[in-house]
Amino acid sequence: MNKNDRPTDIGINRTGIALSPVDGPLMTEGATARPPSSAGSARDAAILRFRYAVESGEIGHMPPPLSLRGVTQAAVELIKGHKGNVLLDKLGERLAFERTGVRLFDGLILKFEASGSWAGGPTLEDLVSFRADEARHFEWMVEAMTALGADATAMTPSADLTAVESLGVLQVISDPRTGLAQALHAQQIAELADVAGWELLAALAESLGHAELAAQCRLGLAQEHLHAASVARWLRAHVEAAAHGELARAS
Amino acid sequence: MSLDILKERGTPLERQEFTWKEIAGEPYSKLDDDAFTRVRQILMHGVEQEACRLKHFAARFNPDLRLPLARVRRVEHLQATMVNWLMPGDQSPLETTIGYEQVAIEVTAHVAAVEPDPYVAQVYRFGLLEDFDHLYRYAALMDRLCGKDANNILQSYTDVMPGRPTSVEHRAPEDDLRRHYEKATAAPLTKIHAALITGSEWQTRDYYLTVGPSFADPVARQLYAEIAAIEEQHVTQYEALSDPRETWLEKWLVQEATEVYAYWSCYSQEQNPRIKRIWERFLDYELGHLHLVGELMQEVERRDPAELLPREFPDPLSFTSHRKFVRETLAEEVGLRARGFDIVPPDLESPASLAYRERLNAGGSPSELVAAGYRWKPGTELTDRRVREAEFVSLNQEAAQ
Numbered sequence: 206m207n208k209n210d211r212p213t214d215i216g217i218n219r220t221g222i223a224l225s226p227v228d229g230p231l232m233t234e235g236a237t238a239r240p241p242s243s244a245g246s247a248r249d250a251a252i253l254r255f256r257y258a259v260e261s262g263e264i265g266h267m268p269p270p271l272s273l274r275g276v277t278q279a280a281v282e283l284i285k286g287h288k289g290n291v292l293l294d295k296l297g298e299r300l301a302f303e304r305t306g307v308r309l310f311d312g313l314i315l316k317f318e319a320s321g322s323w324a325g326g327p328t329l330e331d332l333v334s335f336r337a338d339e340a341r342h343f344e345w346m347v348e349a350m351t352a353l354g355a356d357a358t359a360m361t362p363s364a365d366l367t368a369v370e371s372l373g374v375l376q377v378i379s380d381p382r383t384g385l386a387q388a389l390h391a392q393q394i395a396e397l398a399d400v401a402g403w404e405l406l407a408a409l410a411e412s413l414g415h416a417e418l419a420a421q422c423r424l425g426l427a428q429e430h431l432h433a434a435s436v437a438r439w440l441r442a443h444v445e446a447a448a449h450g451e452l453a454r455a456s
Numbered sequence: 457m458s459l460d461i462l463k464e465r466g467t468p469l470e471r472q473e474f475t476w477k478e479i480a481g482e483p484y485s486k487l488d489d490d491a492f493t494r495v496r497q498i499l500m501h502g503v504e505q506e507a508c509r510l511k512h513f514a515a516r517f518n519p520d521l522r523l524p525l526a527r528v529r530r531v532e533h534l535q536a537t538m539v540n541w542l543m544p545g546d547q548s549p550l551e552t553t554i555g556y557e558q559v560a561i562e563v564t565a566h567v568a569a570v571e572p573d574p575y576v577a578q579v580y581r582f583g584l585l586e587d588f589d590h591l592y593r594y595a596a597l598m599d600r601l602c603g604k605d606a607n608n609i610l611q612s613y614t615d616v617m618p619g620r621p622t623s624v625e626h627r628a629p630e631d632d633l634r635r636h637y638e639k640a641t642a643a644p645l646t647k648i649h650a651a652l653i654t655g656s657e658w659q660t661r662d663y664y665l666t667v668g669p670s671f672a673d674p675v676a677r678q679l680y681a682e683i684a685a686i687e688e689q690h691v692t693q694y695e696a697l698s699d700p701r702e703t704w705l706e707k708w709l710v711q712e713a714t715e716v717y718a719y720w721s722c723y724s725q726e727q728n729p730r731i732k733r734i735w736e737r738f739l740d741y742e743l744g745h746l747h748l749v750g751e752l753m754q755e756v757e758r759r760d761p762a763e764l765l766p767r768e769f770p771d772p773l774s775f776t777s778h779r780k781f782v783r784e785t786l787a788e789e790v791g792l793r794a795r796g797f798d799i800v801p802p803d804l805e806s807p808a809s810l811a812y813r814e815r816l817n818a819g820g821s822p823s824e825l826v827a828a829g830y831r832w833k834p835g836t837e838l839t840d841r842r843v844r845e846a847e848f849v850s851l852n853q854e855a856a857q
Contacts, residue, residue: 216487216488217488218487218488219487219488219489219490219491219611220486220487220607220608220609220611221608222607222612222834222835224611224612225611225612225613228611228612228613228777228779229612229834231612231615231779232607232612232615232616232832232834233833233834235615235617235779235783236615236616236617236831236832236833237831239617239618240618240831241618241827241828241829241830241831242589242592242618242621242824242827243621243824243827243828243829244828244829245825245828245829246828246829246843246846247600247828247830247837247843248828248849248851248854249825249828249829250600250675250825250826250828251851252851252854252855253674253675253678253820253825254673254674254675255851255852255855256855257674259855376545376546377546379545380545380546382482382544
């Protein structure tokens with residue numbers, strides 16, 4: 206059986222309380238009979254979290270600027286001060302996200318080869334082509350940061366956070382027990398975030414007078430729109446085929 | 457089903473081999489496998505960790521035993537890895553934590569119920585009610601931080617309700633020591649229980665110390681720090697049960713017997729056929745280790761290991777719900793405290809522990825905070841409309857107080 210068809214088969218999922226007709230009611234009865242050990246609500250912990258939030262420092266900061274030798278005067282003007290750091294942080298974020306994006310597609314291509322696709326699902330060429338887009342976007346960001354005199358190997362604060370945000374996506378795609386459809390569902394999160402990320406970067410570059418960079422971001426945005434729409438279409442075809450019992454034939 | 461451990465020779469050490477593919481084999485399913493498959497996996501990783509730990513300490517004091525210790529320990533290390541790698545990647549550290557507490561409750565409850573020494577049994581019941589409370593606190597954290605139901609992991613086998621409040625479990629070190637069994641007169645099962653529960657609690661301590669800081673949430677970080685401190689106390693308590701006059705070889709022999717007993721128990725009850733084969737294979741490995749240590753004992757100490765070992769094990773560890781036993785213990789003993797080696801009524805608690813606790817909880821108690829007003833409900837407390845539709849009130853003023 207194809208792995209893409211397996212998860213919605215009836216199995217022996219034991220997580221729900223209804224599967225324990227004797228123990229389940231005992232759990233509920235016990236928890237109801239014994240009062241909490243202290244009064245209050247979730248709000249008590251929220252107050253502690255609030256205090257930490259007020260007192261805590263930041264996750265990290267931008268690296269100091271490199272020597273500006275070899276960087277054009279126009280670029281120097283454009284990255285001076287806060288606005289420069291905001292742009293470099295966001296460039297670092299896209300760089301990191303696209304670089305991880307290449308690895309996510311490596312995982313999706315592997316899934317494709319291991320478990321196949323379905324009617325209306327991705328072809329190998331689609332996935333290979335999208336991987337190439339991510340690799341090119343990564344390269345653009347390295348060039349853009351280098352041109353602005355930044356260290357493209359540094360992890361900026363936004364780059365760090367975007368990697369934390371994507372942890373679950375990688376976890377699903379790299380799990381050998383998931384099929385291509387499940388992995389693409391995880392990838393959808395990445396693609397939607399990618400669309401929003403390029404949109405934001407294009408607008409920021411434009412507002413800071415980086416016309417060329419903004420144009421490049423718009424091109425990236427168009428390609429990510431295509432990725433996001435494609436993934437949504439593949440997933441829709443998958444659930445429809447699954448719901449109509451056509452998946453085994455389709456895949 | 458009985459096991460004659462003197463007759464069964466198991467797999468000789470030189471044939472105990474692994475490949476990386478076996479070691480990183482397919483994990484169990486968090487969704488489909490029985491909760492007790494996870495319980496067995498967590499327990500056996502703890503047992504193997506203890507096996508490695510004991511052998512490392514033994515090597516520091518016994519130059520002549522270093523080579524056999526290293527040989528057996530290498531296999532134990534790979535067994536520990538293979539057992540721990542049965543844990544699936546979709547199981548979060550907090551879900552695993554719920555599993556750890558289920559182990560602490562259900563395995564300790566079994567041990568407490570069948571332990572032949574009444575004093576030692578009381579110590580297990582004492583610790584049981586503390587781990588029982590930890591489950592309640594972590595379940596509250598899982599519900600209120602992640603919006604997830606701890607019973608997806610527990611599968612209704614283990615109650616989620618307050619035990620001896622974690623906030624009063626903090627004791628001065630002198631009140632965590634216990635009287636040890638007498639090596640000459642203690643039943644083999646008493647020795648095995650002490651090794652088993654000490655190993656299990658130690659891995660829990662280590663696990664909380666490892667995963668606690670991987671949480672971003674300050675309440676989770678505080679709670680793991682607090683409960684790790686109790687697990688450290690539990691290790692102190694349970695390791696104190698073993699007779700310190702046992703020789704290193706006696707302790708090693710007890711440890712191997714514990715592993716044989718535990719794998720045999722796992723094998724006898726496992727429902728997942730693939731994992732059952734692992735328990736069977738490692739049971740044979742442990743029988744091999746046991747006989748190797750027995751031969752060393754004959755060589756080095758000129759003693760017959762059969763004097764120390766049970767001819768046959770009693771019933772296996774019971775991997776089932778101990779709800780009734782736990783509730784009865786809770787009803788009768790939740791108020792008990794410790795003073796020196798003794799478990800005492802609350803009014804006899806030692807001033808040292810009271811002072812220690814007061815200092816530690818001076819800035820508030822994470823375990824009280826996380827479960828303030830908390831009652832477990834199937835599907836999380838958000839199934840309660842009053843919780844779900846609670847009115848928004850800004851925290852600004854309240855937090856300033």
